[in-house]
Amino acid sequence: MADQFLVLIVLFPLFVGLLIPIIAYFNKSVVWPLAILSLIGSFWAVFNTATQLLKLDPSSSISYYLGNWMAPFGIEYVVDRFNIMVLFAIICVSLLTTIFAKQVIEKELGDNAANFYSLFLLFITGLLGITITGDAFNLYVLLEIASLTSYGLIALGRGRALVATFNYLIMGSMGACFYLLGVGYLFIKTGTLNMDQLYDVLPLLFDSKAVLVGFVFIILGMWVKMAFFPLHSWLPNAYSLAPTAAACLMAPLMTKVSVYVMIRFMLNVFSTEYVYSVLTINNIIVIMSSIAIIAGSIYALSQKNLKKMLTFIIVAEIGYMVGGVWTGHVDGIRGAIYHITADAFMTLCLFMAVGCIVYRVGNDKLESLKGIFKKMPITMICFLVGGFSVIGIPPTCGFFSKWYLISGAFNSGAWYFIIALIISSLINAVLFFRIIEIGFFGAMSNEKPDYKSLQSIKFNEVPINMWLPLVIVSMILIILGIYTNEIMTNFILNIVPMM
Amino acid sequence: MFEYLITNYNYMVVVFLMMMGLWAMIAKKNLVKKCIGLVIFQTGIILFYISMGAKNNSTIPIIDPKYGEAAINYANPLTQILMLTAIVVGVATLGVGLMLVQRIYKEYGSINEDRILEKFK
Amino acid sequence: MILNIISILFFTAILYFSSSPLVFYLLNGLSICLILLGLFFFLGTSIGVIRFPDFYTRMHAAGKGDTLSSILILFGIALFVLNTGTLSIGLVLVCIKILLIINFIFIGSPTATHAIMDAGYGTEVKHWTNDSEGIKKKK
Amino acid sequence: MTIVSNLPIYAMLVSFLTIFPIIIFGKNQNVREVFTFIAAFTKLYILFNLAKFVLDGNVVVCKLIQVLSFISIDFKVDGFGMLLAIVASSLWIVTSLYSIGYMRSLKEHAQTRYFCCFALALSATMGVAFSANLLTMYLFYELLSLSTYPLVTHNQDQDARTGGRKYLTYLLGTSIGLVLPAMIITYNLTGTLSFNEMGIFGNSIQIGTLTILLIMYLFGFAKAGLLPFHSWLPGAMVAPTPVSSLLHAVAVVKVGVFCIVRILTQIFGINLLSSTHLGTIVCVIAGLTVLVSSLVAISQDNLKRLLAFSTIGQLGYIVLAAGVASKLSVTGSMLHISMHAFGKITLFFCAGAIYVATGKKYISQMVGIGRRMPFTMVAFFIGSLSIIGLPLAGGFLSKWYMVLGTLDVGKSWVMVIYLISSFLNVAYFFPIIYKAFFCTDNESLFPNEIKEAPLAALLPPLVTASITVALFIFPDIFLNLAKIVVGVN
């Protein structure tokens, strides 16, 4: 039983996700605890795999053959130091979101909450599957599951969510098909779908054009899925109009997992030597990501409501990660990898805080934030911790990932990337302090704040199971920041081969 | 040149289909036409995989003693499996897309992208 | 329905008993002319679909094509299959499968044509009459 | 030799832990104030027995968290850090006493928030004082600017907002925009960030990057108020007086200057400054700041703005002395930090007392105030003596060392700047005193029943004034601390 944990990670949410529509007919109240149980089970499985993994030497990995067929013939699950970290991020985020989302789902969705939970769990299964799988086509199928469930989750939102979902559907399936095409181009030259075998076979084909086109299309597909700047038009509407619970789950995870897939393909399938020396496009891509960072931040500045602003911050964060990886220097790649987990928790913290505000205040326009500090102190403090982490104030993890990204960019001579990072941190600072001002002074930037109106606002916090996960996440942000060293040494350092 | 055309005709048709699908998805204003473009794009990729796995003078991958044991005279089963999944996924996405089209029509009374955007203003 | 099955049994019986080459060529000839006849009917229907003036008549021609010519072709193929190689139970099975297809088409396609005609009639599609020369041009 | 003990962490944590009782007992004020005082005294006690170690020459080190494989947040207490810590904690006691008087008399709102942020600011100052490497200093520097924001925008009205906005844009903008990249570049160039006596830049790095780094650091730490980034200081005058006293004397500005002097002496290293032309760049910038701010101060009518500009000038002194980069002038600059702290805080207390008693802010309205509030104005006089640098108050000593330092190195134009600025100091302080004491005015301005400010607002200025005079007589506490660091016997 010991080595079965790897597949149990995916099975727990899958089975419960399938059982929920059946159970929901008997009694509806059992659905939420069941969902949490399944995620705890999955967390336990991830924990055990992690302990097994940490016993082995750093660069080794555990693999699991589904159906007991050897690697290239059956599908293989591979867990190494890199994706165990991403797994932890996914599991923690989804567990906290499920705990957080009980009241929000009842308030926004009412009766078909059971189906929502089922889609919720299947989305998490899809993400977990993507992270663990070692087979390129299986990754496509799981990508489709994750996107289909996310179309469902977003379409349940209000107002213009439908049109946003339709655009997301078109862009999403376009991205998935590009990925499939890329895998096809590799498949036609190598004949195998297993990533490790690809890693061994590809070096002989580095000069062939088909492999180059395959690589370009896989990366293009992932860029569409992660909403990298020129292809990001679907993300802002999709995540800001989705129901709060869905936004809290998808915003931190969906884009980060596609970044993970891109990095996995760059490091473990096409070796770093191919990506950085054979292809000479990494400077152009770093320039594109700097543009992405600056554009994302400027768009965020011009937004009127909170969720839209956060979505554009996500677009900027994606620019960090892509730029970090493509700088080609070891520090940059480590910074990007570390940023995946850090950013997942940051976005979760911010979206949960906005969820609480929307739950209490009703809408997320900036005007409705007047005097919010007095009304919901706990939520706002956690929102601040998230904000500081996005800006990059030292104790939080945002600072350290920025540290690595800047030093990576500096060593690889990408000075424009440093400038973009600095400008975006400044703009983030302006964004968050604008909100602090409105919350603190109780008046929009153009009105005259008077102190009397602030007196009347009384304490009106969200129920405990909403602000407790929020506090936990902000704790994680700080702890992650402080223990970067442990994470770096035994998780990330040995992923990146010396270049 | 003619020889090149013959041997790679399949792949050219694949590329052409995909580009037609992509063009429809981006340029067409009518939502149903976008869905059609979507499915054409997917069938293009499926054609690419299948033509990858096709072998000259080979029969369908059902092993029976008449054709013997060697793998040469059977078509490639792996690409067919992948494409079974791709077709079903395509239909699932199509179903969801068409459902969205219906809901959008019910909400905004039109399935032309420009009309819908005007309604937002 | 029963007619099909009897005819196939009749042909298998012939093949079973008289294994002389003459019968072999005769059957081949029969299947070939059956298929040709089917193709001829297809040609007729497609010309009909193009030339006929209005909805109903074209629909009528399309209906004909579906049922008659495909049944003829399928029957020809059934005979041809029966004729390849030595007579074995497998081949007869394939023949019966083809017969099933014939029956299915025999039931299915006329109903489909009927449904379309009914729908056309329901939505008051205008007939073509002598004096309404302009319908074809107008459309 | 180095002693490993976690006294510095206790010192830092003391004020941090008082936040929770302050919040808990937020409702009744007396218990809350008691906790603040307990914390202040325990901190001072810890610092004194810490000072025992530091005074006899050794350095206290303790490791907090190993954040990255090459950087960790840990403390190293040396003379200079000790100096700032003692100044800050002693003034904290006085300021909290003063703010109780000020707050209660004006019945200010949100006092619990005020005292928590005050305690947080203090622990941040301790953190900066004891930091062993650039990252820890940057961490607590950020914490300080964030924790003082609620203080600056205390009365939550329109100009508090504009002042707060300017405060943040300057401090956060420059710290993220300039210090963060500079830190990373320094790390990449030298491989370490921790301070050491002789400076960490080897001679392999060419002069171009060093100059850029120097400029980034100088303007990065905007708290020191060097010229282009100084306008947040007058902007922050919007805050209530105890806060502006905290800003100017106890924590914020001192931390800014402390960081710059720390970097100049222990990252760049004194001999690197003196050998290359880096030292002259620092002197030019600092000199400009001193002259311009003193000129502007003369034309100021609002008392607190005048004091703000004079602070900018005095900070320019400290940086100038550090820029001269001779042993004596560096001791002078370190000494000036403490002297200026006590002098300026007295001036601010008097300004606060005048406001509490008469509600007057502008100097033109303060004609003949000396007769009405003699004690406050005497304290004001002693404070201004220390700022100008006349013998009766402590300021004189630090200026004395600074001038000696310039003579050693032979930078005569720096000495000229010192003289001119001292004249300018006199030029903007003397009219106030003259108006207060010597010229009489009609009764209408001051109905005679105005007496001194309430005791809680009057006592602190007198205490700090007496300390300034005491420092002049036996300055050995701060002098030895400064000397140990610089290695002058």
Added chain:
Amino acid sequence: MIWQFDILLLTLVVVCGFVSLWIKDLMGAVIVFGAYSFLMCLVWTGMGAVDVAFTEAAVGAGVSTIFFIATVFHTSRTIRYNKWDLSTKFFSSIICILMGFFLMVAIGDFPAWGDALSPVNNNVAKYYLENSMEETKVPNVVTSVLADYRAFDTMFETGVVFVASLVIFTLLLQSDGRKKLMKSAFQKVSFLNVSESLIIRKACGLMVPFMQLFALYVVVHGHYSPGGGFQGGVILGASLILLSMAYDIKKVFARFHMKFMIKSLAVGVLIFAGIGLICLILGGNFLDYSALSKLFPSMGSIKSRYNAMLWVEVGVALTVMSGMFAIYTSLSSNGKFEEGL
């Protein structure tokens, strides 16, 4: 594969695709699109991919055309001709041409079409063709790879069907607000009673049993002849759709209620995953059917693999059947679930 025949078919496919995008009348476009899918099946049969052709005919051409017609029926049929805005069209054609050229460049690097020694056919596929017979005793290699070697993909594929139908059902149900579905009080809508005619009903009545029989044959016979869970399931679903078209949804619901539909959706995938779980509990890896031989001692590991595949196919058929029917009923009745096409 006679290449002349193949080229003809491919050109026809491209023409159909282009026409279906070009036609203004949506219903016409959908019909041409149906033709496009059927032609695609022919192309694939030509290339020896019979299973894929079967699925494409049943799923791609059959069911999706019905979905399209249902959607067009409920939305507007003709496109209001809007002005020819050049910007998006020009911009997108530029992108497509560039991308097409980029793809074309790599074609030269491909192995010639149809040669048996290309890496695709030699590497992993060769193993399947040679070893599938003695490892799983299933002559149809496609089914053996589908249900055994890469069973995990198929499980998630059925998951996709489950998710799609759940999403469509939930969203259309939510839109309408009237939860009539759960209560059985339907009121009769007299609406263009086209489907009243006796002939169609009788013909459908006659055909549906045979269809379902054939579907079961296809599901069970997946090991020997092309077919299997998906194709059989779709044909079962199609028979239900035929019934609901001939009569109306209310009649079919009486026998096969929507609640039951959702449950059978989930049950199908659970059968598939359940079998995998049983193997897990019995000690083998997930979806390793040879572990089942511990459960049924009579069957050796190969025999157990053979039977397990059968059960898995049944599970898949169940899901796909109820999935397709659920999607059809939701789309065709636009959420009101009382009057089909």
